Amino acid sequence: MKLGYKLAAEAFGPKELIRQAVRAEQAGFDFVEISDHYHPWLDVQGHSPFAWNVLSAIAMKTDQLGLATGVTCPTVRYHPAIIAQAAATLAIISDDRFTLGIGAGERLNEHVVGQGFPSVRGRHERLVEALDIINLLWQGGYQSYEGKHLQLEDAQVFDLPSKLPVIAVAAGGKQAAELAATHGTGLFATEPRADLVETFTGAGGNGPKYAEASVAWAPSKDEAVKAAHETTRWALTGWKVMSELPNPVNFEAAAATVRPEDIAEQFAVGPDPEPYVKMVGEYKDAGYDHIVLMNAGPDPDGFIDFFAKELKGHL
Numbered sequence: 001m002k003l004g005y006k007l008a009a010e011a012f013g014p015k016e017l018i019r020q021a022v023r024a025e026q027a028g029f030d031f032v033e034i035s036d037h038y039h040p041w042l043d044v045q046g047h048s049p050f051a052w053n054v055l056s057a058i059a060m061k062t063d064q065l066g067l068a069t070g071v072t073c074p075t076v077r078y079h080p081a082i083i084a085q086a087a088a089t090l091a092i093i094s095d096d097r098f099t100l101g102i103g104a105g106e107r108l109n110e111h112v113v114g115q116g117f118p119s120v121r122g123r124h125e126r127l128v129e130a131l132d133i134i135n136l137l138w139q140g141g142y143q144s145y146e147g148k149h150l151q152l153e154d155a156q157v158f159d160l161p162s163k164l165p166v167i168a169v170a171a172g173g174k175q176a177a178e179l180a181a182t183h184g185t186g187l188f189a190t191e192p193r194a195d196l197v198e199t200f201t202g203a204g205g206n207g208p209k210y211a212e213a214s215v216a217w218a219p220s221k222d223e224a225v226k227a228a229h230e231t232t233r234w235a236l237t238g239w240k241v242m243s244e245l246p247n248p249v250n251f252e253a254a255a256a257t258v259r260p261e262d263i264a265e266q267f268a269v270g271p272d273p274e275p276y277v278k279m280v281g282e283y284k285d286a287g288y289d290h291i292v293l294m295n296a297g298p299d300p301d302g303f304i305d306f307f308a309k310e311l312k313g314h315l
Contacts, residue, residue, distance in 0.1 A: 001284055001291065002030040002208075002289065002291070003030050003280075003293065004068070004290060004291065004292035005024040005031075005033075005293060006034075006212065006293060007032050007054070008045075008295075008296075009036075009037055009047065010035065010039075010047055011040070012047055012300075013049060014049035014053065017054050020304070021058040021065065022062060023301065023304050024065065025062045025065040027304045027305070027312075028312050029307070030065075030066055031065060031068060031097075031290070032066070033069070033070035033210070034054060034070060035071075036051040036071065036072040037051070037109050039248055040248055041234040041235075041251050042234055042255075043252070045231055051072075052086050055067050055069070055090055059090065059093045064097075065097065066097050067090070068100075069100060070188065070212065070292065071170045072100065073110060074127075074131075075118075075123070075130050075149075076105060076110035076115055076117065076118075077113050080129075080133040083100070083130075084138060085159075088157050088159060088165075091163070091164070091165045092159060092161045096162070096163045099166045099168055099210070101188050102134075102167055102188075103127075103169070103188070104123040104124065105117075105123065105243075106242060106243045106244075118149075124179075125148060125149060126149045126150060128179065128183060129145075129147035129150040130150060131179070131183035131184065133145050133150060135183065137152075137156070137157045138157065138164050141156060142154050166185045166207055166208060168184060168188040168210050169184035169188060171187060171188065171189055172190070174195070174196075174199050177195075177196045178203045181200050182204070184207070186207035186210065187200045187208075187209045187210065188210045189209070189288065192213075192283040192285075192288070194287055197286060209287060210290040210292065211283045211292065212291075212294050213280060213291055213292065213293055213294065214296065215268040215276055215293050215294060216263070216270075217269075217270070217297040217299070217303035218271070218302070219302070221271075223297075224267075224270050224297050224298075225264050225267075226260065227296060227297050227298035228267055229260045233255040233262075233263065235266075235296075236266060237251070237254050237255055274314075276311055293307070
């Protein structure tokens with residue numbers, strides 16, 4: 001089992017994220033994962049740097065740390081040809097430490113280019129075509145593709161790594177989990193759902209299985225809950241809300257009914273390792289082997305120290 005640290009790109013600026021990644025490697029985390037957003041979820045978070053620049057800098061400042069996007073949408077704001085090139089370059093820069101996390105996206109980030117945001121069915125169709133294009137370009141040579149939604153004309157990625165990155169496809173249901181097996185080489189999830197792992201492996205998937213676990217460290221449970229409620233209450237609104245709202249102000253309204261006690265029920269919080277161990281165990285038992293700790297607490301350095309000195313040994 002590999003343990004990862006989530007770089008909260010909505011909550012910190014680029015230089016701070018790079019610093020945290022270096023500290024995460026020193027503390028013994030196996031990899032870092034970064035969200036690829038244009039907007040934060042809430043205005044109070046206040047940041048959203050370009051994830052690919054941040055990852056490139058981290059690659060040059062670390063030696064063993066794995067890198068991953070969690071996740072990138074290659075269908076609206078980006079064309080998949082650009083992501084194929086970006087991921088290939090980052091794999092070379094990082095000496096094959098990069099995993100390309102791919103998903104269908106959220107309106108929050110994709111509407112900004114003025115192309116609208118597709119229906120659920122349209123998103124899935126576009127994601128299939130995007131994965132086709134990425135895989136095609138990674139075969140080398142000049143390639144073309146004519147899809148229902150996406151096209152590629154006589155394009156070649158000239159700098160390809162000797163080892164292609166894992167493509168971990170985000171799945172919230174059976175259809176996407178099957179796609180992760182047929183068009184990707186890994187699975188990405190946000191819940192400890194064994195059914196997604198079973199669908200992925202049943203469809204022939206045998207790559208790494210990534211999952212995010214929500215935690216909030218602070219010297220006291222109350223401090224942890226307060227901080228997570230202030231910045232991360234959006235996470236309890238549910239995927240149908242999270243994928244559809246266009247701006248942070250909309251998430252502010254949608255999360256108005258989320259209470260601190262709701263955070264305490266859904267997150268592993270406070271200074272005691274036991275809730276964290278229990279949560280990670282649920283993901284491990286469900287079949288996930290790359291578990292990302294998403295800390296919503298107020299002190300990232302305190303959490304990294306907690307991991308190094310206490311939590312890592314328990315896990």
